[in-house]
Amino acid sequence: MESKKTMLSLAQAFHTKTISFLGAGSVVEAIIGGVLRNELVPASQIYITNRSDQERLQTLSNTFGVQIERDKKALIEKADILVLAIKPKDVAEACQSLRGLVRKDQLVISVIAGVSTDFLREWLGVECAIIRTMPNTSSAIGLSTTGMSRGRFADEEDLATAKHLFEAIGSVYALPEEELDIITGLSGSGPAYIYYMIEAMEKAGVEAGLKPEIARRLTVETVLGAAQMLLTTNAEPALLRKKITSPNGTTQAGIEVLDSFSFQEAVVSAVLRATERSRELGAQFN
Ligand SMILES: NC(=O)C1=CN([C@@H]2O[C@H](COP(=O)(O)OP(=O)(O)OC[C@H]3O[C@@H](n4cnc5c(N)ncnc54)[C@H](OP(=O)(O)O)[C@@H]3O)[C@@H](O)[C@H]2O)C=CC1
Numbered sequence: 001m002e003s004k005k006t007m008l009s010l011a012q013a014f015h016t017k018t019i020s021f022l023g024a025g026s027v028v029e030a031i032i033g034g035v036l037r038n039e040l041v042p043a044s045q046i047y048i049t050n051r052s053d054q055e056r057l058q059t060l061s062n063t064f065g066v067q068i069e070r071d072k073k074a075l076i077e078k079a080d081i082l083v084l085a086i087k088p089k090d091v092a093e094a095c096q097s098l099r100g101l102v103r104k105d106q107l108v109i110s111v112i113a114g115v116s117t118d119f120l121r122e123w124l125g126v127e128c129a130i131i132r133t134m135p136n137t138s139s140a141i142g143l144s145t146t147g148m149s150r151g152r153f154a155d156e157e158d159l160a161t162a163k164h165l166f167e168a169i170g171s172v173y174a175l176p177e178e179e180l181d182i183i184t185g186l187s188g189s190g191p192a193y194i195y196y197m198i199e200a201m202e203k204a205g206v207e208a209g210l211k212p213e214i215a216r217r218l219t220v221e222t223v224l225g226a227a228q229m230l231l232t233t234n235a236e237p238a239l240l241r242k243k244i245t246s247p248n249g250t251t252q253a254g255i256e257v258l259d260s261f262s263f264q265e266a267v268v269s270a271v272l273r274a275t276e277r278s279r280e281l282g283a284q285f286n
């Protein structure tokens, strides 16, 4: 557990840092929102660039007051922390264009699915500190759950710096890098599985005769309440489920249908397949 004094000095040191974002998509928007909400650094110390979408950069700049820097060399020169937030398919091209520009004293943080810190370091061509992370889109409202791990040349201080950044958008778990693909399949992609389930529950409510807005509210509040119950009571989900399931009642009838469609196996397979896909995305570079 870090002492209050250590946390304060970390926050003070962080406050002087410049953060450059390579990529300006949805994840970056969420991170910048969290950084500014929590006043980690002022907007004048945040630089953004992308490949070509100038309108997008302007929108982010107008919304947050962050600085647009189209020149990659200048973007990197200014950075104490460089956040790589491009899609895996764009990594090779992007890293090639960064080769020779990143310095040893800079901290590189990647949010890219599947791509290892070793690979990034090879491509960047410098023995710099790299932290690999996997947040999720709930970061937009400060409720991401983020897994992160440090690469070969990153130390505890680098990890603490990255944690400080991502705690602005939710909770953070430091894990071995081998587990990052699992985090990607579970909590990185996870919100999509929940939305998929919500879509289905809502559809059922409407088909059965509810107004769409009522079906939406009931479904969403049910999901929120169930998640909050788990956090508040710390009870096992199976136990909470059993408490709802009266013998021969409605829940039993519903669960029997889910079982007949192998619901749990489907969800397990989905998470495992997404994990495997994360590994595939990384392996294509090896
Ligand atoms: N979306 C999600 O739920 C999550 C995504 N991630 C990871 O975060 C990363 C970004 O995802 P997301 O924000 O959704 O993606 P987006 O498609 O929204 O954004 C990607 C950004 O990368 C930019 N870009 C592409 N190539 C280059 C390049 N060569 N140089 C500079 N910028 C470039 C794009 O610019 P332009 O628009 O101009 O082409 C765009 O701004 C991905 O690797 C993804 O795996 C991690 C956790 C959750």
Ligand SMILES: O=C(O)[C@@H]1CCC=N1
Pocket: 113, 184, 188, 189
């Ligand atoms: O689908 C993807 O590849 C990204 C990674 C985690 C969430 N979205």
